[in-house]
Amino acid sequence: MRSRLFYTELWGLTGRGFLGWLADLLRTRASVRRSVEREVGEYLDRIVKANASRIQSDFKERVRESRWRMQAEINSLLKNISASAERALMRARERRAAGPKRSILNSRAIQLLLRETEALVPPLRKESIP
Numbered sequence: 001m002r003s004r005l006f007y008t009e010l011w012g013l014t015g016r017g018f019l020g021w022l023a024d025l026l027r028t029r030a031s032v033r034r035s036v037e038r039e040v041g042e043y044l045d046r047i048v049k050a051n052a053s054r055i056q057s058d059f060k061e062r063v064r065e066s067r068w069r070m071q072a073e074i075n076s077l078l079k080n081i082s083a084s085a086e087r088a089l090m091r092a093r094e095r096r097a098a099g100p101k102r103s104i105l106n107s108r109a110i111q112l113l114l115r116e117t118e119a120l121v122p123p124l125r126k127e128s129i130p
Helices: 019-024 031-099 100-122
Strands: none
Touching: 031 100
C-alpha cells in the first residue's frame, strides 16, 4: 500500500506581526535573541508533534488496509479450498457408487497408460548413470 503521508509545514506560524516587530525595536539584543529562540523552539515542538501524529495515523491506516487485504485473500483461499474439497468428495462418492468394477477398469487404464509412457521413454543404461 502506498503512503498518503504529507508532512506539515507551519510557516504561517513563523511570521511576526507589526506589534512584534515594534516590540523587537524597543528590546535589547539579548532579549530579542531569547524571544526568537523560544519561538523557534515552540515552532519546532509543534511541527514535530504534528508530523509525528501524521506518521502514526498513516502507519495505522496502512496496517488496517493491509489487514483487510490479507483477510480478503484468506477468505478467497478458504472458499477455493472448500470448493475443491466439495468436488473431491463428489468424485469419491461417484467412484464409490460405481463399485469395484469401475475401480478395476480405472486401474487397468492407468496401467495401460503407464506402459505406453514407458514405451516412449528409452530405458536408462547403467553405464550412462554417473
